[in-house]
Amino acid sequence: FPPPPPPRPLADDFEDQTPGERPSGSSLVVNEDADAGRGNVRVTTETAASGRQSVKVTDAPGQKAAYNPHLYYRAKLSGGTVVGRFALRWEAGTTLSHEWRDAASPYAAGPSLSVDRDGGLRANGRETLRLPPGQWVRVEITCPLGDRAKGAYDLAIRLPDGETRAFRGVPCGDAFRELRWFGFVAEGHNAGMFYLDDVAVTPLP
Numbered sequence: 001f002p003p004p005p006p007p008r009p010l011a012d013d014f015e016d017q018t019p020g021e022r023p024s025g026s027s028l029v030v031n032e033d034a035d036a037g038r039g040n041v042r043v044t045t046e047t048a049a050s051g052r053q054s055v056k057v058t059d060a061p062g063q064k065a066a067y068n069p070h071l072y073y074r075a076k077l078s079g080g081t082v083v084g085r086f087a088l089r090w091e092a093g094t095t096l097s098h099e100w101r102d103a104a105s106p107y108a109a110g111p112s113l114s115v116d117r118d119g120g121l122r123a124n125g126r127e128t129l130r131l132p133p134g135q136w137v138r139v140e141i142t143c144p145l146g147d148r149a150k151g152a153y154d155l156a157i158r159l160p161d162g163e164t165r166a167f168r169g170v171p172c173g174d175a176f177r178e179l180r181w182f183g184f185v186a187e188g189h190n191a192g193m194f195y196l197d198d199v200a201v202t203p204l205p
Contacts, residue, residue, distance in 0.1 A: 010073055010199070010201040010202075012200070013051055013053075013197065013198050013199075014043050014053045014054055014055055015051045015053050017043045017053065018043060019042075020042060020043065020044075021042065022040075022042060023055050023071070026072060026073050027072050027073070027074065038062045038063055039058055039059050039063050039068060039069045041056070041057050041069050042055070043056075046195075049089070049136040049197035050197060054195045055195065057096070058193050059094065059186035059187075059188070059191060059193070060191050061190065062189075066187060066188050066189055067187065069186050070183055072181050072183030072184070073182045073201065074180065074182075075182055076178075076180060077145060078145055078177070078179075079148070079178075080144070080145060081148060081203070082142075083142050083200075083201075084140070085138070085200045085202070086098075086139055086184075086198060086200070087138050087139070087196065088136070088139055088194065088196060089135065090115055090131045090133060090134075091194055093117050094115070094117065094186070094192030094193055094194050095114075095115060095186075095190065096184065096185060096186055096194050097113060097185045098111075098112070098113040098139075098184050099181075099183055099185070100112070100143065100176070100179050101176075101179075101180060101181035102176060102178045103178070103180040108173065108176045108177075109172070109173070109176060110153065111124070111141045111155070111170070112172065113155075119132070123155050123167060124172050126170055128155070128157070129165055132159070135160040136160060137157055137158060137160065138157070139155070140156040141153055145179060146177055151171060151174040152172060153170055153172055154167070154168050154170070155170055182201055
């Protein structure tokens with residue numbers, strides 16, 4: 001029998017989606033009162049890292065869960081090295097996180113980024129840099145999985161001025177060995193807003 005085809009990369013730039021609607025291609029969890037203004041996820045033409053459209057994630061008080069709204073992509077990658085990329089525009093006062101998870105119960109988390117209300121970005125608890133408000137940055141995470149997993153990953157962030165800051169060998173725990181969940185979370189109960197664009201998950205050959 002021929003070998004199975006390589007996993008297809010995930011890529012989402014939101015250009016072919018309808019502004020004002022919830023993005024397709026990802027799974028969303030929003031408050032049931034989202035349309036009343038209590039947090040939401042929508043395709044927008046307000047700003048974009050490339051092209052004309054992006055996704056706007058709006059957080060708001062009054063939601064039952066501090067981790068809503070959030071959106072995530074499903075994957076099924078258990079070996080080799082995987083590169084996750086996305087463009088992020090953080091707005092002042094917003095708290096958010098990005099995480100890779102497996103399918104265990106309880107799940108094991110791998111690369112995990114968090115941004116506090118002042119723009120401080122931590123990679124699995126490690127201080128990295130402070131994000132500029134209202135500007136696009138590009139994030140790249142390279143993480144080996146399966147037999148190649150080392151309990152660590154590499155992080156690169158390209159700032160608006162073109163400078164790239166690299167953080168090598170960020171520890172993420174030995175339990176994480178496969179990627180099933182690639183998500184973005186509006187954290188907390190405060191009002192906030194961030195934008196996403198050019199989301200991609202690519203297995204390296």
